Amino acid sequence: MSRAVILPADGGTIEPTTSDTTVLDRLIGQFREAGCDDVTVLTRPGTDLTVKADQIESADAAADVEHLRRLAYDTPGAVFLAYADLVASQTTVATVLADSSRRSGVLVGADDPAAAPVGVERGLVTGPGPGPARLGGLAKISAAHLARLRRHWPTEPQGDAFETVLASLQARAVPVTAYRTAGLAHRRARTAEDAERTIAEFEAVDLDRWRMRNAVKRDDDLFATYCVSSWSPKLVRPAAALGLSPTTITWISIAFAGAAAAIFATGSSEPMFGAAGPTVPWWYLLAAALMYFSFVLDCVDGQLARYTQNFSAFGGWLDMMADRGKEYAIYAGLAAGAALDNPSTAAWGLAIAAMTVQTVRHTADTWYAVLLDTAVIRQARQRETAPPAGRAAHLGRRLGSASEQVMGAHRSFLYWAKRTVVAGVGDRWIVLAATAVAFGPRLALTVLLAWQLLALVYTGAGRTLRTFAARTAALRRPDRAAHRDDGPLARLMPANRNRLSHVPIVATALAVAAAFLAVWQAATGATAISLAVALAAIGIGLAAARSDHDGIFDWLVPAGLRAVELGVITAAGLTAEVAWPVLFALLAVVALYFYDLAAGLDKAASPVERRDLALGWPARGLIAVAAAAASLPTGPFLATAVFAGLAAYVAATFIGAILVGARRAATA
The missing domain is CATH 3.90.550.10 (Spore Coat Polysaccharide Biosynthesis Protein SpsA; Chain A)
Known part of the structure; x- marks a missing residue:
């Protein structure tokens, strides 16, 4: 109302x-x-x-x-x-x-x-x-x-x-x-x-032409601009004439992506450029076509919303969540297909790594945008007592100016290079589809992961330097506990009582390092060490939960904590030999839950109002570690059951919170 x-x-x-x-x-x-x-x-x-x-x-x-x-x-x-x-x-x-x-x-x-x-x-x-x-x-x-x-x-x-x-x-x-x-x-x-x-x-x-022209994003990925948006507006007027809503288009897009994932999961021992000569796995071509049209419809739903001015908070939120849900489903389908072709493949590990990097990247992207917006507002209010000083700040300002100049040269070579290196969603999808058809699912996931890591390093380096010029404590806000997702365990932590509590970014960095080490130890068979290091990662990450978060680099804390939880659960799953699909499902549910946290900032549209029932990342990590430890003497069945139950519980509380929030918004 x-x-x-x-x-x-x-x-x-x-x-x-x-x-x-x-x-x-x-x-x-x-x-x-x-x-x-x-x-x-x-x-x-x-x-x-x-x-x-x-x-x-x-x-x-x-x-x-x-x-x-x-x-x-x-x-x-x-x-x-x-x-x-x-x-x-x-x-x-x-x-x-x-x-x-x-x-x-x-x-x-x-x-x-x-x-x-x-x-x-x-x-x-x-x-x-x-x-x-x-x-x-x-x-x-x-x-x-x-x-x-x-x-x-x-x-x-x-x-x-x-x-x-x-x-x-x-x-x-x-x-x-x-x-x-x-x-x-x-x-x-x-x-x-x-x-x-x-x-x-x-x-x-001509308002019809005006709305159509403004329905198409001016700045989009290379693939989306030339291979989708060049013709997708032709679908908008017929969709409007049929009375289709943007949310209906989103659901159709989800169905197409789900069908593509299911086809990829059937496996293929016939890559297009295999050792026996070129062949064409037609069912993978069908899956690639479904991926393409799923992405087309993903563009059409937004264009239809802007053309008809038919916006809804739930529709915008669903569109954002569907992007990641569809992508994770494609990862799972490719990994399952690769595992059928070769049971010894590490495709599930590649899929988990790609999903983790994507989640961490998006969280960092979201909070970097918050950092810049906060800097704009605070500097406009003249809160800064002195201009940024030092070589790093000067370099950060120059990088920012250079970035604006490149993006201002619309559709130039440097413009497209800058947009492509960050691995946008449209570019990721076409690379996944093309490499899966040409070289098989495992290589497709490998290429995707390598590209995402390059994008993470590229964006991380530039944004770290530009942070010196922003000089803003973006995470010093009343709702930081919700964005950290510490849950009830955070209330047990004393405020500012340990050395790490004063430097949350340092505590988070150490926790990320410990989580990575735990995964490494689990992958190499050092089970006891892996679980001990995973517990240390949880404790270190939680140490600064109740600090003020007033450092200029604390905008990286939410992304770091996402990496910690996903790493801890992965380490526990590898240690206990949890079934790959179950481990991936738990990580995907947690990743989507985190993505909803980011959506609340990015689009200000999340219907979720209560998050305490999801336990918080430290409790979920502790449950995974405890299940893995209990399964060591008995085998993977117990841990697999606990991981499946935890995934179902988080999904149920998440969906329940979505339904309650959406109903409350509809009746307000």
């Missing part, structure tokens, strides 16, 4: 000659058409308005702020704030109202010289600025951010109520997204001529 509050503005009573309604009536109708029926208009004393919305008389800006506070907390959900004199197209209004995530944002443009200029960096509004971006007169304050403002609601207006609320969000370091509809005019009308000119400008635009 959401509510719209329209603030007083003289231009709201203007009635353009091209319309039989006032600017305000028109705006109220646009809110209702976009799905927001709860509309309240604040009016000044003595104003006689006849509108189809609730009206509240408000004396001045201070009264506006107070009325807005009451309205915002009377009804759960987001609040949309607009000026009564805003003239915009229905598409522009719907762009803001269709955002069902936990983000807050404000409409910005560049064609209203009378509007207040604002600074925009990394897609975030950072506060008053020189322009050319200007406030568009429409904002969204999400329910999550209203909760953060509850105890800090402004008592003194800073300008009007619109500007006061934005200033309060920025004072609390809340990221405010800049909504843009480039090419569609929107302005606050001061005169009838202003309103008529704005309406004429956006009505002259």
Whole structure:
């Protein structure tokens, strides 16, 4: 549920000659058409308005702020704030109202010289600025951010109520997204001529073509850009005509990927370029085709959502989770197929390693984005007491500048080289499909793992240096325990009582090293040593759970802890000789659970609200180690059963939390 509050503005009573309604009536109708029926208009004393919305008389800006506070907390959900004199197209209004995530944002443009200029960096509004971006007169304050403002609601207006609320969000370091509809005019009308000119400008635009053009991502992977997005928009209009939702397209994409994984799992002893000469395993060609069309549909669902402006929090979350779930299923299918062809193959180990590296990489990518966004907000608020100093900071700034220049040279050779080296999802899928058909599943997984490791080293090196220039403690936040996923065991740890507790990044690095050593020892047969080192990894990783996390490199802690748990479970599984499919299933469930944590930051759309029932990574690691130790004298059956049970339990609590969260969001 959401509510719209329209603030007083003289231009709201203007009635353009091209319309039989006032600017305000028109705006109220646009809110209702976009799905927001709860509309309240604040009016000044003595104003006689006849509108189809609730009206509240408000004396001045201070009264506006107070009325807005009451309205915002009377009804759960987001609040949309607009000026009564805003003239915009229905598409522009719907762009803001269709955002069902936990983000807050404000409409910005560049064609209203009378509007207040604002600074925009990394897609975030950072506060008053020189322009050319200007406030568009429409904002969204999400329910999550209203909760953060509850105890800090402004008592003194800073300008009007619109500007006061934005200033309060920025004072609390809340990221405010800049909504843009480039090419569609929107302005606050001061005169009838202003309103008529704005309406004429956006009505002259072919909105169908505009929506289709803006439905396709401008910046995507090399493969997606030239081999998918070059023709996938042709599927969007038919899908819209058939009434298919983006979520339906996502489910079809999942089915295609599942079918491809099942085909790969049947095995193939006939690689295209084998020793006996070239052959074509047609069932692998079919699997590769299914992978391709699964990826095409994965692009189409987002394009359809943007074209129809049919967004939902669950749909966006499902799209993100489906990306990883499909990929992990393909890994498992390739590993199973390779194991059928050659029982001694290490394909399952390659699949686990690829999944681990991918999970760690994505977590690091997500928190690096948080680091940059936090740096943008804090530096805009002038929290930094001194500019970054030292050679590392200087090099970090130069790397950042060079990266921006390369990405600014759109579709140049260096642009594509930079985008390709990081192994984007589209590029990964085509490489997996092509190498599986040409050389078999084991080599496909080997190539994928090597590429992912290269990408990890490349991005890690550059981002480490750029961190010196950012100088921001991204993980120093109230919800850090949730993102660490320490669970109930963290409460047993004393705060700041040991040397490692003051340096969480050092503790995490040592824990990662110990987890890697545990896996190495397990792979070489040193079972007792492996389990002991795995226990040490858990203890070291947990040592800094209750620290402040105020170091500039602490953004790497969540990724490191993901590596620790996946490494500990792998070491325990190898030690106890747990069946490969069961070990992979447990790791995949945990990886998807971690991915949901990242999705909550990346898209602000995770429906999961409670995570305590999943036990936390240290407890899950301890259960795996204990099961492995108990199985040493008796054989792998006990550990395999415990691993399967743990996977089922985490999956059940995860799915249960998803269903509860989605139902609560639907009824809010």
